[in-house]
Every structure is written in structure tokens, then in C-alpha cells.
Amino acid sequence: MKTNMYLNNEKFIAGITMKDETEHEDNNMALHVCETPKNVIENRKKLASFLDCDLDTFVCANQTHSSNFHRVTLNDKGRGAERMNTAIADTDALYTYEPNLLLSSFxxxxxxxxxxxxxxxxxxVIHSGWQGTVKEITxxxxxxxxxxEHCNPSDLHVHIGAALSQEKFEVDEDVYVKFKHLGYTDDFIYYNDQTHKYHIDNQQTVKKQCExxxxxxxxxxxxxxxxxxxxDGFSYRQDKLSGRHLSYIMKKSD
Structure with a gap:
């Protein structure tokens, strides 16, 4: 199972799956963009096995580039794991205190x-495309x-996962203006005189939001x-039919 592992200790396991030509549909993990759901479910089962958990511990949302978030409870266990219609609706961030639930983002x-x-x-987990970043979901x-939740931010550790680089995230003025209006993105934008495009570092912008x-x-x-x-990257910009990475985190049981 090809994955960039960000964290694996006695308490937590976290990472992101990567494209893998030896797996079904190149290791696509998303039911909303797939050739056949069976392939995605097989890939997810392999990931579950790799992470030493079951497919029914996955919790998935139907992502809509919103700024909506959901506190996951044990009642949400398995939502969206095998069928899209059971996923948490219209949500782009999930959080929980419960162990043995694999929070997923695509x-x-x-x-x-x-x-x-x-x-x-x-x-x-948070899904922050440029629209989510502009809506400041993080x-x-x-x-x-x-x-x-009375959480102290100084207790939090954040992993910003694989994403489109600033070099490849080129936009027109309409998107540039949306980022500019945030008021703290100037250091993460440059203008290309040749192409008349703006290049935005979405990862650094999200990092700034965390700070x-x-x-x-x-x-x-x-x-x-x-x-x-x-x-090893799935890129919607490069290939509109691309699969999806799955970013995950699970708190291990005590």
C-alpha cells in the first residue's frame, strides 16, 4: 500500500494514500470518481488491512468545497465506507475524540x-481546496x-498533506482577488508576466490559517x-478523470 505516513506512534496513525499503478484504478480511493465502486472498496480494504483496522471504521463525508464541519461520534462509524449515500452530507471537515474511527478526506x-x-x-481531517481556503474552513x-470544545491550539499538531504546488496552481485574476481579500496571502502569491497568471501557494496559505x-x-x-x-500524485488539473488520495487519521484504542 503506497502511502505517505505522517504519524505512527502508540496513540495515533495518520497519512495519505498515493497513486499506485499496481492497484485497481491506480489506487483510487474515492467512490464519487471511479470506474467501478468494487475497485475502490477493494483499495480501501487493502488500506484497512495495512492500518490494522476494518473497513467499517472508516468515516467519510460528501465533500462540497464548503466550510462545514462535523463532530464524529460512534454512531457515524462506517458512514460512506462502502456507499456514497451513507456518507456525512455537505461536509468538508471531520473531528472526533473517539478511538478506532478512521477519519477520511479525499x-x-x-x-x-x-x-x-x-x-x-x-x-x-480537513479538505481545503482553493474554495475551502478562501472560505477559511481551517x-x-x-x-x-x-x-x-475548549481546545488549546498550542496542543495541536498539524500535517498539511500532498497537494498542488505553487508552480502548478496558476489562476486568473478572479481567484487571485479572493485570496488577496483574505489579507494575509501576499507572501504566497506571485505573478507570471509571460502567462499573465497568478501563482498561489495554497499549502502555505492554509499553514498561515493554522498559525x-x-x-x-x-x-x-x-x-x-x-x-x-x-x-504518485492524482491531479485533477492534469487529468479531469483522476482518482483521489485518501488522507486519514485514527486514534488508537488505549
């Missing part, structure tokens, strides 16, 4: 955010965790793998 260029707290055992979720929420910079890591340039 991306092909978008920024996946995986986080955990060593102090209270909180875990979560910042909104962390503000919610501070205010509603604005109070998470210490040295507790945030960024996977430098570009989903467009790296052979």
Missing part, C-alpha cells in the same frame, strides 16, 4: 489537513474547537509532494 490537488492533540486525544474549524488560529508554527509540517508533478 483530494486530488486540494490541500488535506490532518491534526491531532496529544493532550486531549482530539483528531481531525481557521473556522480551529476557532470552533477553541470556543466550543492565525494559534497553532505554533513548529507544530505544522508540510508534505512537499506536488500532486501534479509527482508520479
Amino acid at each position: 483530494t486530488a490537488d486540494c490541500v488535506p489537513v490532518i491534526f491531532h492533540s496529544e493532550v486531549n486525544g482530539l483528531i481531525g 481557521l473556522k474549524l480551529f476557532e470552533h474547537l477553541k470556543q466550543v 492565525l488560529a494559534g497553532i505554533p508554527s513548529d507544530q505544522i509540517t508540510i508534505d512537499p509532494t506536488c500532486t501534479y508533478l509527482h508520479p
Whole structure:
């Protein structure tokens, strides 16, 4: 199972699956973009086996580039694991305190955010494509965790997963203006005079949102793998029919 592992200790396991030509549909993990659901379910079963859990521990959302998030409970166990119609609707971030639930997020260029707290055992995943970043889904979720869940941001560790690099994330003025309006993105944008395109670093923008929420910079890591340039990356920009990576985190039982 080809995966970039970000964390594996006695308490947590986290990472992102990568494209693998030896697996069904190149190791595509998403039911919403697949040739046949059976292939994706086989890939997920292999991932479950690799992570020493069962497919029914997966919790998946129907992602819509929203800023909506959901606190996962044991009642959500297995949602979206084998069928799209059981996934958590209209949601782009999941968090839980429960052990033995594999929180899942699907991306092909978008920024996946995986986080955990060593102090209270909180875990979560966020899907932040450029629309989610502009809607500040990461910042909104962390503000919610501070205010509603009374979580101390200095206890959080964040892994920003493989995504489209700044070199390959070129946009027109309409998207540039949306990022510019955030007020803290100037350092993460450059203009290409030849192509008349703006290039935005979505990973660094998301990192800034984590820092604005109070998470210490040295507790945030960024996977430098570009989903467009790296052979193990699924890229929607490069191939509209591309599969999806699955970013995951699970809290192990005590």
C-alpha cells in the first residue's frame, strides 16, 4: 500500500494514500470518481488491512468545497465506507475524540489537513481546496474547537498533506482577488508576466490559517509532494478523470 505516513506512534496513525499503478484504478480511493465502486472498496480494504483496522471504521463525508464541519461520534462509524449515500452530507471537515474511527478526506490537488492533540486525544481531517481556503474552513474549524470544545491550539499538531504546488496552481485574476481579500496571502502569491497568471501557494496559505488560529508554527509540517508533478500524485488539473488520495487519521484504542 503506497502511502505517505505522517504519524505512527502508540496513540495515533495518520497519512495519505498515493497513486499506485499496481492497484485497481491506480489506487483510487474515492467512490464519487471511479470506474467501478468494487475497485475502490477493494483499495480501501487493502488500506484497512495495512492500518490494522476494518473497513467499517472508516468515516467519510460528501465533500462540497464548503466550510462545514462535523463532530464524529460512534454512531457515524462506517458512514460512506462502502456507499456514497451513507456518507456525512455537505461536509468538508471531520473531528472526533473517539478511538478506532478512521477519519477520511479525499483530494486530488486540494490541500488535506490532518491534526491531532496529544493532550486531549482530539483528531481531525480537513479538505481545503482553493474554495475551502478562501472560505477559511481551517481557521473556522480551529476557532470552533477553541470556543466550543475548549481546545488549546498550542496542543495541536498539524500535517498539511500532498497537494498542488505553487508552480502548478496558476489562476486568473478572479481567484487571485479572493485570496488577496483574505489579507494575509501576499507572501504566497506571485505573478507570471509571460502567462499573465497568478501563482498561489495554497499549502502555505492554509499553514498561515493554522498559525492565525494559534497553532505554533513548529507544530505544522508540510508534505512537499506536488500532486501534479509527482508520479504518485492524482491531479485533477492534469487529468479531469483522476482518482483521489485518501488522507486519514485514527486514534488508537488505549
